[in-house]
Amino acid sequence: LTTVVLLVMPLLFQVLFAGRLAGFHISLLTETLIFAIFATAFNLLYGYTGLLSFGHAMFVAVAGYTAAKTFTVLGASLEVLGGLEPLGTWILAVILGIAIAGIFAVFIGYLAVQLEEIYFALITLSFSMAIYAMANQDVPGQIGAALGIGDGNFTNRSDGLTFIPGDVSLLGFEFSLVNLTNPLAYYFLTVFVFVISIYALWRIVKSPFGMICKAIRENPERARAVGVNVTYHQWMTFIISGLFTGLAGVMLVVLGGNVNPQDHAYWTASAAPVVMTVIGGPLSFVGPIVGAFSYEYIRWAISQFPLLEEYWEFSFGVLLLVVVLFFDNGVAGGIDRVRDRFLEDEDQTRIVEDADEETS
Template sequence: MSDVHPLVERPPRSVVAVVGVLLVVAPLVLPSFQTYLLTEVLALALFATGFNLLYGYTGLLSFGHAMFFGTAGYTVGIFMRDVAPGLGLGGATPLVGFLIAGVLGVLVAVAVAVPVGYLSVRLEEIYFAMITLSFSMALYVLAIQNYLGLTNGSDGFSVILGTATLGGFDLALYDRVTYYYLTLLVVAPAMYLLWRIVRSPFGLVSEAIRENAERTGALGVGVRTHRWAAFVVSALFTGVAGVLIAPLHGSLSPGANLHWSISAEPVIITVFGGPYTFIGPTIGAFFFEYIRWGITQFPVLEAHWQLIFGTLILGIVLFAPRGVSGFVSWVVSRATGGESA
């Protein structure tokens, strides 16, 4: 069970408000690249939190979430490349096209998740992880082969958002500050919705299944059906993250969007931040991105960044098995003289 201190798991509204204000103000004072980095943190936080609904709350480790992340991104890219220019909506075409593409991207991710999840939840533990990995890599191979000429194979293609004209006002969607606010407008309600899900009866049943699936099933819960539902919901939010990442990176390719290593990112982020708390993946995404960026600032470290990063992860696993959020919880508990919940 979670041993996260209440002040960490459910911070006061004043703290949430301060964080919200900082997120709104941040791009107005940060350099351009830091705005880009923070935008990526937001998208990865959503990616990892959606993944954690399946892993940390339901107890299923998936190595196939790249298929939902990538299919959503590819749907956006293909729609913006082949369909959006012909919408005939004048200056509003770039924005409306992206909104339509985003919705379609999430729907495609869910459409992939329904049959894949139906088959995958019949297995457990390492077998579940391996079958999700197999499905994901099969989709990766299809993208590499460039069937129907949609993906451009291993070369991939660019995803560049244009400038939307609304009421005589030009909105450059490719601008980093503009895209940051667009990302924030999507991520904030998505994270709130995820929070409501994990605090709902659905989330409580998921935790019960994680702790003891047999006993939960004996109480009349359809364990397999619930796992399937958690799988699909997790894929939905992963799809939203994939939609946001594609224009941010400005390109799509099988290696960068569908490879198994992309599925490993939310696993690493969640373990880093803490899988048994809602805020853990967000903390993990922040540290994951900024530690990677910090390493690149030193050529000596950058030459061996895998070793440095691997050592940090090993340290977390050995000395803070509940991640950074668990360590923070311990510090708060000691400071307040209480015990973790």
């Protein structure tokens, strides 16, 4: 049902809005779905395993730079695919982006899970800022130049890398893989990736591995006492989370056609999934998805009012404070509470009706 709703949303936007405004809302929804993958992958580590990462954007950054390099360097070698070159390059970018993010997750995760609580959060933040500094100062380019490889420009420093995915020719139809004013084709591609990713993450949390993760979250000492290798499971969770975050990073960077240190590697980029998860509810699987939609569309609603937009951080902070203070387990928890209250009222009404019938 969710997939069907997502597939008909562009048609609804075309009915409700016209021209560029419809394209804007398609682009906003595309970005929201990608952030939903990002937040859900982050919550696998935070909400299900109890590890708070302050540097998860590092996987977005390394996967994003990999995707950008794939399009700018390797894309030309796929000309043999003809009109399918942009689509083939995108597939290659996804594979390489996830692989590179996974490699980083293996090594960084192994070191990070040796620590606990705030120390884990700080070491992930440290690695993230180290990657930000390397991209901002183009350390890989400098190292390559010193070794006689390349021209000394790998990340293009603070400007980042910009690319255009190109046009696809498929079954007689020709369209842009990503049209910045109306990314309809990329939206359907994002829906496909979103559904597959969320289903895969859902199967993981419902598996015995997911049950062990929740046991570690609740009481790691007791989990160790019953024979669970806590450090190993935390490491595996970190790697899985990094892989899906890398996928989100590739999707996000290709959507924008640009990757740069400030937007994709700085600590504020890592704050986004944390805020989304807190808003949506970390103890619910759908919480981060609800949080991503709430974050993106509340941010859009604030932008419609000049005064609120001028102080949008304050406006959003007040809304976040309300959610934290008055919603148990975020917006998802609030929805569950309203639903339970409604079902409880229905049960009470049914009991009263049954009692009246017996009396009659």
